[in-house]
Amino acid sequence: ALLCVVIFVIFLMALSGNIILILLIHSDTHLHTPMYFFISQLSLMDMMYISVTVPKMLMDQVMGVNKISLPECGMQMFLYVTLAGSEFFLLASMAYDRFVAICHPLHYPVLMNHRVCLLLAFGCWFLGSVDGFLFTPITMTFPFCRSREIHHFFCEVPAVLKLSCSDTSLYEIFMYLCCVLMLLIPVIIISGSYYFILLTIHKMNSAEGRKKAFATCSSHMTVVILFYGAAIYTYMLPSFYHTPEKDMMVSVFYTILTPVLNPLIYSLRNKDVMGALKKTLNVGMVRQETIK
Template identity: 55%
Template sequence: MKTPSNSTEADFILLGLFSHTHAHSLLLSVVLVIFTASLMGNTLMILLICRDPRLHTPMYFLLSQLSLMDMMLVSTIVPKMAANYLTSTRSISPAGCGSQIFLFLTLAGGECFLLAAMSYDRYVAICFPLRYHVLMNPKLCAYLTVGSWLLGAADGLMQAGTILSFPFCHSRTINHFFCEAPSLVRLACADTKVFEFFMYICCILMLLIPLSLVLASYSLILATVLRMRSSAARKKAFTTCSSHLAVVGLFYGAIIFIYMRPKSHQPGKSDKVVSAFYTIFTPVLNPLIYSVRNKEVKGALRKWLQKTV
């Protein structure tokens, strides 16, 4: 493949998600619609949570942070992908590539810990309802939120800096639509075994530990719910938790599929589809899942529409 004329030898080449065919042009249009819907849905969620006093609770504060992370995540990936496709260029500078790796890992890692914090919030709300406001106080919420952002940023900074320090003396062509860490490691012409081990440790810390906390929280929640005598209380608990479990399953399942595999695995089209799922599609599903299954959010939206119409 020839390097695009407007790129330099130091630039990386992104093969992208779509080819220049009529069908793929339509698919790009769908992605742009989803991108717009994601920005609008998550922005609306944040505004509703900020404006409605009934939503000024720990659960919705954490949800507003999830919406903020999702907005930033799609904004990190989709604009560059669409610009490269529309301008028929595929290059991305090392600085741009490093920025994508850093921002993606910061947001994805932060979301992993934030989902664990949200599961703990549901555990306290269902298992210790009378002590909820004591255990989930504003100070703890702030610690959980700031900790999620900082842990994600630390992972992103270490991995982005290390990956870009490797020499890329052969192909600089990335078979992906954005700079993702595993794709770049495969291109490095240096011994990356130590870094691969380090990356697996990061995956355990950023993925498996939060996921274990989520599973533990919901196991305790399930045990508590099954002991409830009121069928209405059980239904409410299941409804509240099912939306969070749906988000957790979609996000963790896809990202573990990509990051918990050895370097020897050869990437294919399925990898791009899975990556597109958690970088493009999951962010638009989150506000839909939480709004459709949540009476408080629907009530806040109805109240806001009545004021504005």
């Protein structure tokens, strides 16, 4: 019961934190820049991400019925894989945005105009959905003739595969190669972007400029390490590293805790977001006083 309450509080924190961040970015004209557009997309993904798994898990705990139908399991798996895949590519797009902003500031308005941002965001969602459409139908068509009890709190691909009585080794190799490709492309983009960013920061004469660039990039790198580290463990490490308990702990971390941490990382360490929040709160207080 206590664990349910803790998870419910974390779920509400994740939803409220990401909603506040999206509303601030939408309402404050100073935050109408490519960087904050991508942060708002990340918040949207995180809100959907946590909503795919946690409400169902909490309902099961409260009702005492730990069951999920095959279509529901397939839908949960599809949404989860799609959102995780989209977030991989979005984090790469955010790194590219920072690279252009810091290394090519004069060309930034042209290279990262609104149309380019929309195309990058659409590309991230599209590639994520390709991932979902690829893995979900194949995983769900395997015959499940063993116990249908998933040793997990949601229908994650590796956990569901363990229930199959047919040989899944070929599919697991295919899945591994896809995951390597899906992780490798964004990692190359992120690594390349940050290599050139660090070179540019090193050459900066302004201490204030260096500090601001480091602050922005360190926030993004924190999110990247948290998200990619957990994904590498789940989908790329050999099976002998895995136990149901370890898998569940890692999944809890990047399914439940990451969506809570992301808005905190991008708001508490960001002067512009904190400034927008203070301004909004001040406007709200002035309105209250006027009403009185």
